[in-house]
Amino acid sequence: MTVDRLDICRPDDWHVHLRDGATLASVVGHTARRFGRAIVMPNLKPPVTTVAQAEDYRRRILASLPSGTDFQPLMTLYLTEATLAQEIERAKASGSVFAVKYYPAGATTNSQDGVRDLERVSDVLEAMQRHDLPLLLHGEVTDPAIDIFDRERVFIERHLMPLRARFPALRMVLEHITTRDAAEYVAAAPANLAATITAHHLLLNRNALFAGGLNPHHYCLPILKRETHRAALVKAATSGDPRFFLGTDSAPHPRHAKESACGCAGVYSAHAAIELYAEAFDQAGKLDRLEAFASFHGADFYRLPRNSDRLLLERRPWTAPAELALGDATCVPMRAGSTVAWSLVGD
Numbered sequence: 461m462t463v464d465r466l467d468i469c470r471p472d473d474w475h476v477h478l479r480d481g482a483t484l485a486s487v488v489g490h491t492a493r494r495f496g497r498a499i500v501m502p503n504l505k506p507p508v509t510t511v512a513q514a515e516d517y518r519r520r521i522l523a524s525l526p527s528g529t530d531f532q533p534l535m536t537l538y539l540t541e542a543t544l545a546q547e548i549e550r551a552k553a554s555g556s557v558f559a560v561k562y563y564p565a566g567a568t569t570n571s572q573d574g575v576r577d578l579e580r581v582s583d584v585l586e587a588m589q590r591h592d593l594p595l596l597l598h599g600e601v602t603d604p605a606i607d608i609f610d611r612e613r614v615f616i617e618r619h620l621m622p623l624r625a626r627f628p629a630l631r632m633v634l635e636h637i638t639t640r641d642a643a644e645y646v647a648a649a650p651a652n653l654a655a656t657i658t659a660h661h662l663l664l665n666r667n668a669l670f671a672g673g674l675n676p677h678h679y680c681l682p683i684l685k686r687e688t689h690r691a692a693l694v695k696a697a698t699s700g701d702p703r704f705f706l707g708t709d710s711a712p713h714p715r716h717a718k719e720s721a722c723g724c725a726g727v728y729s730a731h732a733a734i735e736l737y738a739e740a741f742d743q744a745g746k747l748d749r750l751e752a753f754a755s756f757h758g759a760d761f762y763r764l765p766r767n768s769d770r771l772l773l774e775r776r777p778w779t780a781p782a783e784l785a786l787g788d789a790t791c792v793p794m795r796a797g798s799t800v801a802w803s804l805v806g807d
């Protein structure tokens with residue numbers, strides 16, 4: 461029997477880039493229309509490294525929200541080699557900061573202030589373990605000798621395995637996983653290691669980067685992988701394992717910065733986020749697993765209550781806009797000018 465309507469507990473987005481200023485004002489409504497809460501990435505320029513900065517940023521997000529939404533931004537701190545262990549205590553006590561984000565320096569957009577040597581942040585990681593504040597990982601090595609398609613797998617061997625051995629009680633989320641290696645590693649690990657999975661990594665493989673010519677709008681980090689990896693991610697997301705949950709990694713960049721000789725990494729998907737996940741779960745014949753992945757597992761991992769209101773989706777195709785306003789520029793969203801199979805009821 462085909463299901464044409466889905467009535468689910470309101471989902472949350474456990475990894476999103478809302479940016480700041482006019483860009484924030486352009487994008488935040490898309491996330492707030494769909495999700496009850498979102499873990500907001502701290503890779504602004506300059507990065508959000510203190511609780512005071514995170515709380516200021518939180519106020520700017522709230523001030524940018526369209527009226528009539530209860531959306532709650534959950535803030536994160538950007539880990540640098542200068543982060544103080546006391547900041548972790550402050551974060552835990554704040555009630556507004558829910559995690560700390562580790563960017564290997566140079567791995568991705570605005571990661572230049574990230575960590576070069578994990579040894580230099582041991583006291584901070586120790587404090588996070590003690591205060592039970594989750595560590596979110598952009599899990600790619602930056603070693604230029606490692607092939608870009610292998611950077612996630614090698615990160616697990618070189619960095620994640622030793623990190624877990626040193627801080628066995630630290631809760632960690634391997635963000636935006638893209639490989640079978642990562643999915644299998646997380647599935648075999650204890651309950652304090654989880655992973656987010658994006659809609660684009662569930663729906664696209666690396667052919668999408670080159671279909672009919674080079675497509676910079678499908679360039680993100682970690683980069684899209686081959687089909688076997690996409691299939692493994694679908695299997696993990698639809699498995700019912702509570703350690704896998706929704707994180708869009710929606711990452712807007714202006715059109716001119718993507719369509720450039722040195723295009724920025726990031727796919728914008730917030731305009732159709734839950735609809736695209738519904739498509740991926742539908743294609744897998746697992747629509748009945750969407751609610752737990754999108755609305756339960758992340759809240760449970762972060763030890764937050766599940767949302768109490770609902771979101772209604774229906775099988776009704778619509779055409780995503782060819783471009784969207786992004787501050788005084790534009791952005792080319794995922795599925796630009798083409799069809800998305802599911803819609804929000806009421807839109």
Ligand SMILES: NC(=O)N[C@@H](CC(=O)O)C(=O)O
Pocket residue numbers: 477503568569570598679680681682709711712725726727
């Ligand atoms: N995913 C991306 O390709 N880009 C993100 C950074 C990140 O999440 O790594 C961005 O901030 O643009």
Ligand SMILES: [Zn+2]
Pocket residue numbers: 568598635636681682
């Ligand atoms: Zn990342």
Ligand SMILES: [Zn+2]
Pocket residue numbers: 475476477501709711
């Ligand atoms: Zn991201």
